[in-house]
Ligand code: HEC
């Protein structure tokens with residue numbers, strides 16, 4: 001009789017387990033072996049030897065104890081860091097460095113955010129950029145040689161392709177170079193959201209509401225010291241970013257209007273972006289989300305004020 005099995009608890013348990021196991025295999029393990037379960041973004045490339053060396057240093061130094069590398073699909077996170085993380089961008093990450101603690105900011109979208117020089121300087125002395133940063137300094141990585149033979153075995157073990165030149169070139173690089181190379185490609189395979197349409201139409205020039213306003217210039221000076229000085233230099237005479245007091249704008253001589261300044265502070269730059277017929281090299285971050293409109297105009301007023309002073313001397 002069919003009812004028989006229900007009266008034999010041991011047999012029933014065994015049969016039930018087998019049936020559930022088959023179900024698990026079909027619904028879980030089989031899909032796991034298919035390629036759709038292992039997506040890979042179109043622009044994703046395996047790490048090069050120097051990037052992998054940098055990644056090893058990232059793990060060795062425990063950067064992942066303070067930094068995550070994953071943006072959750074939550075509005076606040078996307079607004080702060082950029083596009084949320086996709087499964088397909090981690091295909092070559094062995095192991096994943098997603099992390100779970102954010103003492104420092106998430107780094108999933110940090111690649112390309114700043115120029116290389118910024119990272120060298122920041123690793124050497126984070127507090128020179130952000131006085132209250134508790135990130136340790138990593139300047140001591142400078143001059144520490146990489147081992148080409150170790151990296152060759154690592155590339156081989158992990159199954160990445162490499163060239164002989166790529167490996168031998170490592171002997172001229174140090175650990176800090178490797179770390180910067182790695183940081184600069186984190187999340188680089190994810191297409192950046194197109195820059196939001198410029199707030200101001202190119203044609204209609206908007207004048208600075210604070211032009212010449214002494215109070216605004218004063219607050220612009222403070223904002224400059226806190227947000228801009230570490231790239232443009234304490235007197236805006238140029239450093240990682242260009243001189244702001246000269247008569248060049250994006251490497252071409254000739255003045256532009258205040259709203260072009262406003263726009264570049266607003267949107268930042270990307271390599272190849274064209275503004276007023278001048279081509280940017282990239283590396284200027286956007287301050288749209290961190291400074292409000294009045295603060296951005298105050299900065300323009302401040303830059304104008306120091307330009308005038310410079311011209312008088
Ligand atoms: C004790 C915690 C701590 C450790 C360890 C640490 N950081 Fe940081 N990191 C921070 C904090 C806090 C910030 C934000 C302030 C700043 O930029 O200094 C930061 C900022 C950064 C930034 C700039 C991010 C941005 O978007 O502006 C990068 C890049 C970075 N860290 C990389 C690293 C790397 C690589 C390591 C390991 C070699 C590391 N950090 C180790 C705490 C840490």
Ligand code: HEC
Nearest residue numbers: 227228231241242248249250251269280281282283284299
């Ligand atoms: C991470 C470094 C960095 C920070 C921080 C930064 N800038 Fe820049 N800035 C640059 C770079 C690099 C350029 C050149 C842009 C390019 O070639 O795409 C630039 C260009 C500019 C320009 C165009 C001027 C010219 O002569 O070409 C202005 C204006 C400017 N920045 C203002 C500011 C202001 C104001 C702040 C602070 C709110 C600021 N920048 C913060 C790196 C930075």
